[in-house]
Structure formats: structure tokens, C-alpha cells
Amino acid sequence: MAAPDPIVPQTGSKQPGAAPPPATPGRSNEASSPMREAWGQFLKNRPAVFGLALLAVIVGLVLYGHFIFDADPYDIVWMPLTPPGEEEGIWLGTDFLGRDMFTGLMKGGAPTLAVGLSAALITVVIGITMGSLAGFFGGWLDDLLMRLTEFFQVLPALLFAMVLVTLFSPSLWTIAFAIGIVSWPQTARLTRAEFLRIRELEYVTAARSIGAGNGRIIWRVILPNALPPLIVSATLTIGVAILFEAGLSFLGLGDPNTMSWGLMIGQNRNYLLDAWWPVTLPGLAIFLTVFAVSLVGDGLNDAFNPKLRSR
């Protein structure tokens, strides 16, 4: 279209008393997006900021720890089951084979976090796809996808994941995949609920009225508005997935060739009565990580929930 001649609005001249509405008063000139506002709200939440800092420390140690303390976690360094602090240089003791606990904790974090993140990612991708299709299109597709979701939901999660891991090789990928497969139904249901709510709102009709198609409405209109609860749920899923991985490893279904926190617990559990540290220390690491993730998730929840604002 040709550049339109700017028409000077005539309202003012025709009705001397009626000036155009004043620029929104009392607001700063900075445009503030809903996401930026939520972030500001998040930063006011002390437990959440603490959780984020704790998570940053853990991730930092796991990713960059080996630059400082480079050692092979499979090396046998001292007597088996040496208590922490007994021997100089072996601050956290040794496990049942005499391997250094500290090195193990450093090296074992990366696979644990990787499995947690990948599982959460798989959960989110499957869950959002299923949920948005079901919620947006409704009808028989909704029925079909929701029955499928319920089928996966009623499967005993741990048992099903164990079957999957046993059938295929217990690699990190299989474990992440198994966790993702058993945890997506919740995300799907949440996404569907949000889509059902948002698709009835007027701005969706308005988007249609300018000629937007289904794909654009799903991606550009509904999904961005459905994101806040999904972000919260995805964050919490990371924590759940880490616990799940630990659970599988504890039952001896972890990847035996990759040092992870779960594997350390699983391999040392037979010696728990003789030595508490080879099980407790990785457990503590898992606890702190999941704790930090949960604090961040709760903080996000509060930040996105307008009803909790200004408290």
C-alpha cells in the first residue's frame, strides 16, 4: 500500500472541549513487557534468588570444577571406605572401592544434570505439542490425545521407566527418554487447560479477524500467553527428573559406565551400615540441586501469578 497521508485527527477541532486522551499518566516512559515485569518480581523474592544462586554454584562446579580439581573419578586413591577428613587430600573420604568421593561428586554432577535437563526438555516438547493440539482443535483429536495422555498417566511411572531402561541399554539417553515418556502427561494436561482457556479470549478472535491461520494463532497468540505456568512446570520437572534418575540408578538401572550421583548412591548402598558418607554425600548433592530448582520454580510461579503480586 502507498504510504498513507497522515490524516490529522479532527476530534480536537470539532469538539473544542474534548482533547484526545492524555498519554497514560503516572507511568514511566519505559515500555515494560510482561516477562520483564515477572523478572523484576522474581528478583524481589529472596528464597528464589537464593535458589538461583545455589543452582548457579552447583552448575558452575559441575561444569568447570574439573579445571580446578582435575582427577579421574575411577582412580582408586586410598583404602576403601576411608571416612572424610581422615587422610589429607581426601577430604570427603573414599567409596567401597577406594575411589575419591570428592572427584566423584564433581564428575557425577554433569550426567545427573544433563539427564535432568534432557528429560525435562523431552517432557516439555511432547507435552506442549500434545496439549496444544488437543486444546486448540478439540473434538475427536482432543479425545484421542487425551485418552493417550491418560494411558501414559496411569502407567506406574517408575516401573515403566525400569522396563524401558531394561529393554534398551541403560545409557544416559535411554534414561532421559524413559523419564520424559513417563512425565509428559502432566505438561500436556496443563497446556491443554491453558489453550482451552485462552482460545476463547477475544484477542484470539481478533487475530483471526486480521487473517491469521491456525499455526500462527497457536504459536504467536496462544502459546506465548500460556507460557508462564509451563515455565514453572518445566522448571519443577527438572527437579523431578533428577530425583527420578537417582531412583533408577539406586535400583541399579543407571548407566554403569558413567559416574553420576545416582550411580554413586546405588553402588555404595550395600555398605551403608559401615559407612554413611558414600551414600549421604551424593544424596546431599542431589537434595541441594533439587531444592535449588524447586526454589527457582516457586519463585517463578509467584512472579508470574498476578494474584500474589504486591505482597
Place this chain on the structure above:
Amino acid sequence: MADPLMSLRDLRVEFDTRHGRVTALSGISLDVMPGETLGIVGESGCGKSITALAMMGLVPNPPGHVTGGQILFQGEDITRAKPRRLRRLRGREIAMIFQEPMTSLNPVFTVGDQIAEAILLHQDVSRAQAEKQVVDLLATVGIPEPARRAKAYPHELSGGMRQRVMIAMAISCRPKLLIADEPTTALDVTVQAQIFDLMRDIQREFGVAIVLITHDMGAIAEMTDRVAVMYAGRIIEQGTSDQILDNPLHPYTRGLIGCIPVLGREAGDAASLPPLAEIPGIVPPLHLLGDGCAFAERCALADDYCRAVRPPLEEKGHPVACHHAGQGVPA
């Protein structure tokens, strides 16, 4: 007379509800001429908004179905158009503005982004060109500091400003038909007047035909060339605005006109003037409509014949659907 821009031919729309299938529109026929303003007036639940959505091909489905009739836009029946063709018509040829400017903008994108999106959907221009058009459009609809406002999020604007943004989005591709579904209902009175002024300016500048849907007879008097009065899914009276306002024939139309408060009427005059009229009762639920006139239950003139036989839309000076058209005390 020129060909109508849009015409509805005996349009029927039905909805599936828990009371079974009910008829929301039973045989609506309407013409919209290029460049004119047509008013559609009636209470809540009369089928005004469904008519508007049907004109966009946007009857919500499920639960709604267009079960009969035609919607001709420049001779093309859009009830049979393919979705792809419909998407090209929407926004480009037919645009719509909504009742609630608070909820008809997407809260997570800036208003500039949303207008640019409408432009990019229909025009082969670059992002930068679209953004330049956005600023021009915002200036056109009378938004001060358009370049800065384009970067604002909807919640940062007042209701009147948001409605201006909606109008800017609606006219971004110079449509031939603009459907305004109660565009000022959610706004206060001074802003209403400004929005109507703006719509008139837009009409003069772009030559767009406007379908104004409202329950406010004052808005009809101010804005429209022709009027269709709807009740319970049917058109019950149709004519030029002057015909309808000066010589209403249907008791329902008279009731609606009686509801307009007259400025300057003093409380002391109450003895000489009738009080502000009201129409008793409510629009009957669609699933409870019988064979007779849908308005009979609320009508002072109704008799047994009214309750038994539905009056057809007949020419009685102008088309009206009433057995007692023009009888009784004029409003």
C-alpha cells in the same frame, strides 16, 4: 443502484447446546452498500454479534454451524470459500473491531508488533516498511507520539487508546468493509464521541463501508445511514435511519427508542413527559421460542394471533415484521 458490497441471503446459523440445536439466526437478509454505514441494533442475545462473526466467516465451530443461506462478499459466497481464501479476505478486505478493547489485544506483544503483523500478513513489505506504516497508522487514528506508543504494551494504554489501536489495525490494509461490534460500549461517553468521530473520518478518507453493531439507539442516530433492528435471531424492522428513528413501526423498535434519555429533560418536567421507558422482560432463550412472534411475551399490543402466528417481514412503508405495525402510541 450499485451492487451491494456484502449481502446476507436468508442466513441461518444454528448452535449445539445442551438444550439441543438452537437457531441463533433464522433467515437474515441484509445488504451493505459500498461506503455506507449500516446499523444493526438489538438487545444482548439477539444475534447481532453472531451476524458480525458470520460476515467474517468466523462463526465459532463447534458449536456453531451455518446451516443455510449465503453470505456474498462482492458476489463471492464466503460460506463456501476455502479457509485459505477466507484468511486472505479477513483483514485485507473485511476487518473487524471489537467490543472490549481491554481484551482484544494480545497482552504479550507491543501494539506496534501486532499492527505490523496484520500488515505483514497481507502485504509484501519488509519489516522496516511495516513498522514505518505502523507509526503512520497510529498517527492517523489520533494517537499522540505514535513512534513511542508503538512500543507500548496493551496494558499501558487506556481503553480509548486501545480502541484506536484496534482501528489502526483494522484499517491497516484498507479494507472495503469494517465491522464494528459495539466498539464504544466499554468506553466512557466522551471517549465514545471521539471514537465515532474517528470512525467517520476514517470512512471519509478510505471510503470504507461500516457495519455498526450496537444496542445504543443514540449511536444509531449519530452514525448510520440505514438500520436493521434484530430480535431473537431475526430482523424485525429495516429502513433508513430517518425512517426507523422518526417513524418506528415495530413496538420493539419503539421501545428501544423510548430508552434513549433526552438531554435537558428536567426532573420537574416529569409530570408532562413520560418517564424513561423500559421494555419489560428479557429476550427469550432461543430454545424456548415458539411458533408465534418472539416479542409477544413482552409486547403491550400482543394478542392471541401474535402468539400463534409469527409475523413475516413485510413492506409497510419500510419492512417490518409485526401484525400490529404502527399501532398504539408512537414513541
